[in-house]
Every structure is written in structure tokens, then in C-alpha cells.
Amino acid sequence: MALLEVKGLGLEFSSPGGTVQAVNKISYDVEPGEIVAVVGESGSGKTAAALSILGLVPQPPGKIVAGEISFDGQNLLDLSEDEMRRIRGRRIAMVFQEPMTSLNPLLTIGRQLTEAMRLHLGLGKAAANDRAVELMNMVGISDPQRRLGQYPHHFSGGMRQRVMIAMVLSCEPELIIADEPTTALDVTIQAQILSLMQDLTEKLGVAMVIITHNLGVVARYADRVNVMYAGRIVEHGTAVELYRNPAHPYTIGLLNSVPRLDRPRGSPLEPIPGNPPDLTALGRGCAFMPRCRFATPACGEATPDLQDVGGSHVAACWELEKIRSGKAA
Numbered sequence: 001m002a003l004l005e006v007k008g009l010g011l012e013f014s015s016p017g018g019t020v021q022a023v024n025k026i027s028y029d030v031e032p033g034e035i036v037a038v039v040g041e042s043g044s045g046k047t048a049a050a051l052s053i054l055g056l057v058p059q060p061p062g063k064i065v066a067g068e069i070s071f072d073g074q075n076l077l078d079l080s081e082d083e084m085r086r087i088r089g090r091r092i093a094m095v096f097q098e099p100m101t102s103l104n105p106l107l108t109i110g111r112q113l114t115e116a117m118r119l120h121l122g123l124g125k126a127a128a129n130d131r132a133v134e135l136m137n138m139v140g141i142s143d144p145q146r147r148l149g150q151y152p153h154h155f156s157g158g159m160r161q162r163v164m165i166a167m168v169l170s171c172e173p174e175l176i177i178a179d180e181p182t183t184a185l186d187v188t189i190q191a192q193i194l195s196l197m198q199d200l201t202e203k204l205g206v207a208m209v210i211i212t213h214n215l216g217v218v219a220r221y222a223d224r225v226n227v228m229y230a231g232r233i234v235e236h237g238t239a240v241e242l243y244r245n246p247a248h249p250y251t252i253g254l255l256n257s258v259p260r261l262d263r264p265r266g267s268p269l270e271p272i273p274g275n276p277p278d279l280t281a282l283g284r285g286c287a288f289m290p291r292c293r294f295a296t297p298a299c300g301e302a303t304p305d306l307q308d309v310g311g312s313h314v315a316a317c318w319e320l321e322k323i324r325s326g327k328a329a
Contacts, residue, residue: 001073002029002030002031002070003030003031003032003071003072003174003175003207004029004030004053004069004070004071004175004207004209005028005029005068005069005070006026006027006028006029006049006053006067006068006069006070007027007067007068007069007070008025008026008027008066008067008068009023009025009026009027009049009052009064009066009067009068009069010023010024010025010064010065010066010067011023011045011048011049011052011057011062011063011064011065011231012062012063012065013061013062013063014060014061014063015061015280017280018280018281019280020279020280021230021231021279021280021282022045022048022062022231022279023045023048023049023052023231024045024230024231024232024282025066025067025232026045026049026067026226026228026231026232026233027067027233028226028233028236030175030207030208030209031207032174032205032207033201033202033205033206033207034207034208034223034224035197035198035201035207035208035209035210035221035222035223035224036207036208036209036210036222036223036224036225036226037209037210037211037212037218037221037222037224037225037226037239038050038209038210038211038212038225038226038228039212039213039214039215039218039225039226039227039228039254040213040227040228040229041213041229041276042213042276043276043279044228044229044230044231044276045228045230045231045232046179046211046213046228047097047179047180047211048062049228050094050177050179050209050211052064052069053069053071053076053092053177054084054088054092054094054177055076055079055081055084055088064077071087071091071092071175072091072174086120089116089119089120089168089171089173090116090120090121090171090173091173091174091175092173092174092175092176092177093167093168093169093171093173093175093176093177094168094176094177094178094179095161095164095165095168095176095177095178095179095181096164096179097179097180098180102160102164103152103160103163103164104152105151105152105153106151107151108148108149108150108151109147109148109149109150109151109152109155109163110129110132110148110149112163112167113132113135113136113148113163113166113167113170114128114129114131114132114170116167116170116171117131117132117170117171120171121171129148131170132144132148132166132170133145133148135166135169135170136148136162136163136166138166138169138200139162139163139165139166139169139196139200140162140192140196141159141162141163141166157189158189158192158193161181161182161189161193162193162196165181165193165196165197165200169200169204169206172204173206174206174207175206175207175208175209176197176201176206176207176208176209177208177209177211178197178208178209178210178211179211180211180212180213181193181194181197181210181212182194182212194210194218194221195221197210197221198221210222214258215242215243215251215254215255215258218239219239219243220239222239223238223239224236224237224238224239224312225237225238225239225242227242227248227250227251227254229250229276229287229288230276230277230279230282230287230288231279232287232303232316233306233316234248234250234251234288234306234315234316234317235247235248235250235251235313235314235315235316236306236312236313236314236315237309237311237312237313237314238311238312238313241309241310241311241312241313242313243255245309245310245313245324247309247313247315247317247320247323247324248288248315248316248317248320249288249292249293249294249295249317249319249323250272250288250291250292251315252323253270253272253291254272256269256270257269257270257271257272272291273291274290274291275291277290283300284300284301284302284303285299285300285301285302285303286299286300286303286304286316286317286318287303294317294319294322294323295319296318296319298318299318299319303316304316304317304318304320307320309324
């Protein structure tokens with residue numbers, strides 16, 4: 001049985017400009033010990049969907065209007081705030097988007113790292129401190145005993161992100177949600193952080209959801225990938241299926257915009273034209289139609305459902321057969 005199952009999740013936000021359809025009936029699952037990536041541009045609904053899992057969407061203005069979020073067989077949407085508080089940090093933990101601002105600048109690293117262990121695990125001060133030293137060694141921070149007494153400004157961006165990973169591992173969760181875990185880090189540190197997270201997943205058997213806008217970053221780390229656009233999952237498959245045979249025009253556009261070593265030197269990147277749609281005014285057709293080079297008038301008539309591409313690979317596109325056969329306009 002899947003550890004996490006999101007079924008038909010719908011999330012809306014009220015705004016002066018109208019109702020924002022942030023997440024539009026998405027479904028996916030995560031198996032124990034698996035890394036699932038959620039990929040898409042800013043505003044595609046990736047983070048909103050993740051915050052819904054943890055019950056962190058402010059209501060109002062947010063409102064979950066449809067669906068079910070099942071964790072270990074229990075629907076999280078049925079739980080009270082007190083019940084969710086016992087799950088957050090203990091069984092489901094989250095690495096938030098910006099390591100520079102996710103840590104409290106007024107508290108020592110040791111205080112922030114031991115707080116969850118004392119709250120959820122009931123550890124005393126000495127036991128929590130010993131566990132914190134062990135965790136900092138695990139994530140590659142040298143001289144951990146001394147550094148527990150330091151403050152976030154004493155750490156580089158990469159080291160802060162390692163501290164955040166140590167914090168989410170402190171209570172031995174079953175699921176980790178990593179929201180843009182490599183934001184604002186240089187490419188070398190990005191690779192180190194992702195390799196660290198992959199190693200910890202394999203060693204500890206922790207399931208992980210990685211949220212990112214960069215398909216290239218997760219190519220070698222994710223087992224399966226969900227591509228989101230305008231609040232919907234438009235393509236899903238294993239990383240191998242998605243990279244070898246991208247089927248949705250949006251996924252093709254994302255891949256073409258990533259620098260590649262197998263292209264001639266000096267060849268330009270191919271950006272996706274246009275801008276993401278206004279989520280307060282989505283029409284009845286495919287949301288990607290205004291930016292799609294394969295679009296036909298039929299694409300504006302109705303929103304396509306996910307269709308089988310082969311294996312576990314599915315994509316939502318009216319021109320799917322033509323794109324795969326190379327006959328699309």
C-alpha cells in the first residue's frame with residue numbers, strides 16, 4: 001500500500017481578483033522509500049499542494065474544496081488541528097523553500113534542532129543534544145558540538161540547508177517533503193544536497209517528495225516525476241520514461257530549456273514562449289494552449305484528461321498521438 005495517496009485534491013484561494021484555482025483535482029501517490037518529484041514553473045500549484053498535505057494552508061483565504069489526502073491509510077483532511085500537530089514533524093516533515101529565512105536568526109542552531117525532539121519524542125536536554133550532534137555528523141557538518149551553540153548567520157547557505165535536513169530527520173519521519181531544497185545554492189552545492197537526501201532516503205527508508213522547477217536537477221535522483229501546469233498534473237511517469245519519451249508539450253518545453261552537454265557548443269536554449277495563465281480566469285480548454293506550438297482549435301474546446309502513453313507513463317494532451325508520431329503541426 002502507498003504511504004501517501006492524494007486523490008482528486010482541489011484547493012482554491014479567495015482574492016480581490018476572483019477565485020484562484022491553485023490545485024485542480026490532482027492525484028498521485030508515494031511509496032515507502034521512494035523519491036517522487038513534482039516539477040513545474042512558479043505558480044503551477046506545487047507548493048500549495050504540498051502545504052495542503054501538512055494542513056498548513058491558511059483558511060481563509062485558502063480552502064480545500066475536493067479530494068482526499070491519505071497517509072498510511074488515514075485521511076489527513078478529517079483530522080483536527082491537534083491531531084495534525086502530532087503528525088507534523090514527527091511522521092511527515094518538510095524542508096521549506098528558502099534556507100536563508102527558514103531558521104530563526106535569534107535562536108541557536110542547537111535550540112532549533114532539539115526543539116522537535118523534545119516535543120515529539122520526549123527527550124531530555126542531554127539526550128536531545130546527543131542526538132543533534134549525531135544528526136549534524138550525518139548531514140556532513142564538522143565540529144557539530146561547537147556549532148550547536150552558533151546562530152544561523154554563522155552558516156553558509158549550503159550548511160543552513162544541511163541543518164534544515166537534520167531538523168526534518170530528527171524525529172525519524174516516514175515522509176519528507178522538500179520544497180525547492182536547492183534554491184539560492186550554486187550548482188555544486190545543489191548536487192551535494194540532492195545526493196545527501198538520496199543517500200539518507202536509501203539508508204533510512206524514508207519516502208520523499210521533491211518540489212522543484214528544474215527537471216535537470218531531479219533527473220538522476222527521482223524515481224517518478226509529476227509535471228504540474230496551472231494547478232493540474234499534465235504528465236506523470238518514471239524519470240526514465242519522462243526523459244526518454246516526453247509526451248506533453250509543456251514537458252518537452254521544460255526539457256528543451258535546460259542546458260545539455262550533448263548539444264553543439266553555443267547552441268541557444270529554447271524558452272517556452274508566453275507566460276503562465278491567470279488562475280482566476282481559466283477557460284474550458286487546455287490551459288497550455290496559448291503557449292503550445294502543437295495546439296489546434298480543438299484544444300480550446302475542453303480540458304484533456306490524462307491518457308496512457310505506455311507503462312506507468314500518462315499525459316494530458318489532445319494532440320498526444322500526433323506528437324508521439326512526429327506528425328503534429
